[in-house]
Amino acid sequence: MRAKEPDNLIRLQLENYIDFFTVYITEDEAVFEALEKNKDNRIAIIKDSGLDNSPYFLYLQANIRLHWALARLKFEEYYTAFLEVNKAFKLLEANEEKFPRFLPNKKDLGILHAMVGTIPDNYKWGVELLTSLNGTIHQGKSEIEAVIKNAQTNQFTYEVETLVLYSYLLMHLENDAETAWSQLKSGKLNPKTSLLACFTLANVAMRTGRNDEAISILENRPGGKDYFEFPYLDFMLGTAKLRRLDQDSDQYFHRFLDRFHGRHFIKEAYQKLAWSALMKGNNTLFETYRKKVLSKGNLVVGGDKNAEQDAKSNYIPDLTLLKARLLFDGGYYKKAYEQLLAKTSSEFTGQRGQLEFTYRMGRILHKMGKTNEAIRYYSQTIEEGRNAPYYFACNAALQAGLLFESVHNTKAALQYFDVCTNIHPEEHKTALHQQAKAGMERIKETSH
Structure with missing residues (x-):
């Protein structure tokens, strides 16, 4: 040209x-x-x-x-x-x-x-x-x-x-991920010829519980000398495979770390390698990767900050909660529920484990359509965790607000969004507060 x-x-x-x-x-x-x-x-x-x-x-x-x-x-x-x-x-x-x-x-x-x-x-x-x-x-x-x-x-x-x-506007500001996905799928994005199309479609697929589809998109992405090096796609594939509890997720995090020379997602990659090692029963390797979280990368994006805080606290995730979290993030709600079904919060050690259990049960039940039970677990998480450093109570309030917004109970939705913005966890606060404010803005606009 x-x-x-x-x-x-x-x-x-x-x-x-x-x-x-x-x-x-x-x-x-x-x-x-x-x-x-x-x-x-x-x-x-x-x-x-x-x-x-x-x-x-x-x-x-x-x-x-x-x-x-x-x-x-x-x-x-x-x-x-x-x-x-x-x-x-x-x-x-x-x-x-x-x-x-x-x-x-x-x-x-x-x-x-x-x-x-x-x-x-x-x-x-x-x-x-x-x-x-x-x-x-x-x-x-x-x-x-x-x-x-x-x-x-x-x-x-x-x-x-x-x-x-x-x-992305629909997904992040309107809380309408399903419409976002259908818009993209009906459009002209071709993941077989464009790495940016791969990134966009896989990213939205992973955010809408379509983990298997994300893996398929990422595994079949184009490559070769005509294509720009895009290591973050390996990070995404490793994450998607970890959420499915695949045994080979770690190889993709290693590929990302070997090829990426930027500053973000490095701590988070080592955290996920540590989780993979833990689930394979290798506590020594878990500790090796935990130390890498502390010595590598930067503290700008939320995932890296969260990984650093976990590593500093010497926290070793409970395997049941970790598997439930990963399965939930992948959209495998029934399998996640089965991990926690026979448990009670008192079976988990310390405040963090107990809060994560009630929070995770709320999220899973919410996705399964059991809204009354979900609200009960969200309320318990908020009550017991609003002053804790963890994100569970803050996100429980956000999710409760989104639940009530979806059934047009705007008064309750606004109350929970307000609760969310008044809880100040050490992790994910910025993103959670932004989503709560977007919810308030949506309700304010539709009420005029």
Whole structure:
């Protein structure tokens, strides 16, 4: 494209996509620093293009800035990331005024509008201090739905990207994972030719209890010299196999660790290797991997923080609870239930084990449709664990809120979402509070 159409500004966006995914997938700081210089060059070329009257003039500048803002968050450059987001937002708003029917603009604005109402507390300072962002989940969702509807009858270059963004919005902000899955499956994502399609479909499959399908997608992914190295897919495959209690899950975590030179998910990979060793009865290897959790990786993402806290506490998981947890996470609810059916909380050692039992029973019964029993276990977990450092009570409150929201008992749902935001565990707090706030936002919007 560069040789044939040097003046086609879209090539700058495509090159920026390549840089962004390279940085985001490798998490290599040297690569980030080398490629980051391209951002200003691309924006300068667009500004000097003389195409001020094109709807792409401001849109491409904003889109390039948004990608680099996401990349900066990966490397903890929060201040600069928020400044980039604000510049992008202002460019998109200005473009919306000039070209109100320009669909690519609505795609990016829709995501920003939807996300702003659920910004985690630890990022709010940046949004309030450094940006002029505004919007609601409903507003953003409506904008993206309008784009998708138009794309069904008209050719739209960003159709697949919009569908993926919409699916993640449904899953994370609307708590509608089933619709997210059906949207993706009915779309144009082809996991046989695209590693990003593999990642997206497998990720949503794993979040919707379709673990076997995720394994199939990941095992049959394309490879070879024509494809970019994507080690995180091995981490995902190892995780999916561990959830099925497969004996060979550890080989995929080793492949991930051997090939990945980034900063995230390393502690979590060693934690999962430790679990695999424990389930095979190898306590010595469990201890070896526990020490690796403490000596390797970084403490940025929730999974790594959780792995570090577990390792520091010298906590050895109860095998029954561990298997129930993994089976539950894989969507094998009946098998998870069978692990715990004959147990009572008093049979488990210490507060953590007892809380995990009541919490896990609540989650399993919830998924099995036994809602009254689920609420009883959620309430017990909240009552006994709200001041404990573990995430069980906080997530029990969130799940109870989601349960009541699903049966349109908005008063009870709001009460439980509020309880969730007022419990402050040492693990997963940011993600849990964000989901509770998204729930409050949904109820507030539908009640108007």
